[in-house]
Amino acid sequence: MRTLAMIIACSALLLSGCADVKPWDRDLLAQKKMQLVPAPVDNALDEHVYFSKEAASGGQGVGGGGCGCN
Amino acid sequence: MSSRIFTRFVSVLLLGWTFGNTAMAAETAPNFSLPTQAGTLALADLKGKVVYLDFWASWCPPCRKSFPWMNEMERRYSRQGLAVVAVNLDKDQELADKFLNEVPAEFNVAFDPQGTVADSYHVPGMPSSFIIDRHGKIQAIHIGFREEDSTDLEASLRSALSR
Amino acid sequence: MQLEGPSCVRAALAAASCGLLGIASPSVIAGAAGDATQADTALLYYAEHDGRVKVSEATARLEQPLGDGETVTVTPTVDVITGASPTGATISDQAQTFTTTDTTPANTLPLKSFSDRRYAISVDWEQPLDRLTRSVLGASASTEKDYNSLGASATLMRDFNNKLTTLSAGISGSLDSVEPAGGIVPQGLTPLSSAYAVASAAPAGNSDYEYEDSSRPHIEDALTTPVAASTTLVHAITTASGAVITTGSGGTGTAIVNGSIARQTKKKESVDGMIGLTQVVNRRTLMQLNYSLGVSSGYLTDPYKIISMINGTSGETVDYRTELRPDSRLRQSVYWKAVYHLNEDIIHFSYRYFWDDWGIRSNTVDLHYHFVLGDDFYVEPQFRYYTQSAADFYHHSLVDGAALPRYASADYRLAKMKSTSYGLKLAAAIGKDSEVSARVTYMKQTGNSHPADAIGVQRTLDLYPGLDALIAQLGYSFTF
Numbered sequence: 214m215r216t217l218a219m220i221i222a223c224s225a226l227l228l229s230g231c232a233d234v235k236p237w238d239r240d241l242l243a244q245k246k247m248q249l250v251p252a253p254v255d256n257a258l259d260e261h262v263y264f265s266k267e268a269a270s271g272g273q274g275v276g277g278g279g280c281g282c283n
Numbered sequence: 284m285s286s287r288i289f290t291r292f293v294s295v296l297l298l299g300w301t302f303g304n305t306a307m308a309a310e311t312a313p314n315f316s317l318p319t320q321a322g323t324l325a326l327a328d329l330k331g332k333v334v335y336l337d338f339w340a341s342w343c344p345p346c347r348k349s350f351p352w353m354n355e356m357e358r359r360y361s362r363q364g365l366a367v368v369a370v371n372l373d374k375d376q377e378l379a380d381k382f383l384n385e386v387p388a389e390f391n392v393a394f395d396p397q398g399t400v401a402d403s404y405h406v407p408g409m410p411s412s413f414i415i416d417r418h419g420k421i422q423a424i425h426i427g428f429r430e431e432d433s434t435d436l437e438a439s440l441r442s443a444l445s446r
Numbered sequence: 447m448q449l450e451g452p453s454c455v456r457a458a459l460a461a462a463s464c465g466l467l468g469i470a471s472p473s474v475i476a477g478a479a480g481d482a483t484q485a486d487t488a489l490l491y492y493a494e495h496d497g498r499v500k501v502s503e504a505t506a507r508l509e510q511p512l513g514d515g516e517t518v519t520v521t522p523t524v525d526v527i528t529g530a531s532p533t534g535a536t537i538s539d540q541a542q543t544f545t546t547t548d549t550t551p552a553n554t555l556p557l558k559s560f561s562d563r564r565y566a567i568s569v570d571w572e573q574p575l576d577r578l579t580r581s582v583l584g585a586s587a588s589t590e591k592d593y594n595s596l597g598a599s600a601t602l603m604r605d606f607n608n609k610l611t612t613l614s615a616g617i618s619g620s621l622d623s624v625e626p627a628g629g630i631v632p633q634g635l636t637p638l639s640s641a642y643a644v645a646s647a648a649p650a651g652n653s654d655y656e657y658e659d660s661s662r663p664h665i666e667d668a669l670t671t672p673v674a675a676s677t678t679l680v681h682a683i684t685t686a687s688g689a690v691i692t693t694g695s696g697g698t699g700t701a702i703v704n705g706s707i708a709r710q711t712k713k714k715e716s717v718d719g720m721i722g723l724t725q726v727v728n729r730r731t732l733m734q735l736n737y738s739l740g741v742s743s744g745y746l747t748d749p750y751k752i753i754s755m756i757n758g759t760s761g762e763t764v765d766y767r768t769e770l771r772p773d774s775r776l777r778q779s780v781y782w783k784a785v786y787h788l789n790e791d792i793i794h795f796s797y798r799y800f801w802d803d804w805g806i807r808s809n810t811v812d813l814h815y816h817f818v819l820g821d822d823f824y825v826e827p828q829f830r831y832y833t834q835s836a837a838d839f840y841h842h843s844l845v846d847g848a849a850l851p852r853y854a855s856a857d858y859r860l861a862k863m864k865s866t867s868y869g870l871k872l873a874a875a876i877g878k879d880s881e882v883s884a885r886v887t888y889m890k891q892t893g894n895s896h897p898a899d900a901i902g903v904q905r906t907l908d909l910y911p912g913l914d915a916l917i918a919q920l921g922y923s924f925t926f
Binding site for chain 3: 221225232233234238239242244246249251252254258259261262266267268269270271275277283
């Protein structure tokens, strides 16, 4: 329960502290190197190694960011 | 304190959800005067024509897809009074030039690196296009470019041209 | 899925479905040419110190746009795994004999050799549902000698706030089956001599088990006399050298077909869910926050691992038992990622806190600095720091004669440990849409070599020898 509250608080903080970025100001965010996972293959290989050698695993997410194009 | 943040959080979400692309429909299209590859272009100069006003940037993949279609529209309807104006919003002119070398435009390309014109039109997404009728009123706003929408877009253009 | 031993069992023990959720498929990226297929290929070589695990892996990620934001991504992978991995038995100051042919010299970490090949494939289909919503459906399968896995996933993403905010929710499930080499799933926490007892109907003296590699009983063609199904009897295992190990009463649930015993398979299932929030903070900053919950149930034990039984006074090893883990596991994690654009360079930073009902708590910090060197090159130093607490049932060894715990494992990957990785990636653009890259990473794992509860001679031994690994990767990305 405390964890859930912490997550909601973090999300709220995240959103309330955000600038309003205009759609045409997403040039930097559109770059490949600015994606959450810029090199999916590298990421998958790494996760494979760490998941095989450690007790913890996963957690990463999908989607969002980028150019916001339609 | 946390309930205030929560309320803001929820209202931000709701605002985003309800934001529609109807903000500017049926209003007079704001005038502008921008540099193009061939001198300055002002919206006022195009009075009497149907203007397809498109906002694009080199880093926007759907924009790349829309250029061949816009070329086609320019070819088909310019004699009937269509003017395609594509406003570039790249902050770096070099990137725009590079794009235009790869994807040539047969229509007017204007440059708005500061985004002031985009701001005046409250451009809702990249790319966005505005169909402005012969009287200077915004008839339609379209966000994005998808192949499947091109027939509907063309139909809207023809209806604006027929008036 | 195994960089450790012959099966994904080892790797998958620690977690869920072998990576279905959470591998982002960035479909709308600047530069992705219209309908061209984007191919990202890589070759990886992983090698641990001291003749331990070596893996060669080849993978390709093929992303094909199908028009209007719809994409199909196919990722085939092949792994060749060789070498040896720790069995879980501790180092001893005496030579150790596990079976007639499996021995370890004094002061050496007991290892088990293996060789395996793994084939895996995953397919993801991303579909825009409307301008602001996308769904991704995925399926995956993998196979190796002793492990098969099938998985499926579904994720939904919705944009808000002029696409500055994205909410995502995903669910995935997997069904795995383990069929240990040798064909027998041992009884857990049972002395080695009787752990492999299998139901048979052999009259005394007529049991002919052949050892596949002289270290574990192999049940194929065990009997020549047809028997009635589900007969359970006391039986004897004859080793390759002719010695007879008398076992206790046999295991249960083994089907007997035409005189031979069917190979034993164990199943494992996992269901995982994730919710995430991605937020554009400003023109230069992107953040993501995810919460994941996963449940695994079924056979979560490693059938190859053992635990040493030591004398409570001298600390000498006197026996070995097979390990046993609970048959369910509840995992949770919170993951935060931030990407920040400097003038030209980018910083990628992430932190993950993970906890489960096995008592494991872990922290992971990951930092990449994308250093732009002109239009066509970049260099990316990478750093990762990981810590974990021990699982409740982790023991480096058990005291012989003391009450047995309900579950116990000496798998070093469930112990309290720290892991640090240092990496460097170099990449060069070739033409407009291609990139060639090389990456080297050094990973070092350390744990408690001298735990407080070490007894007698154990105090002079290194009870957590740790791990050093070097990873080299070559990558080539192109479009066609």
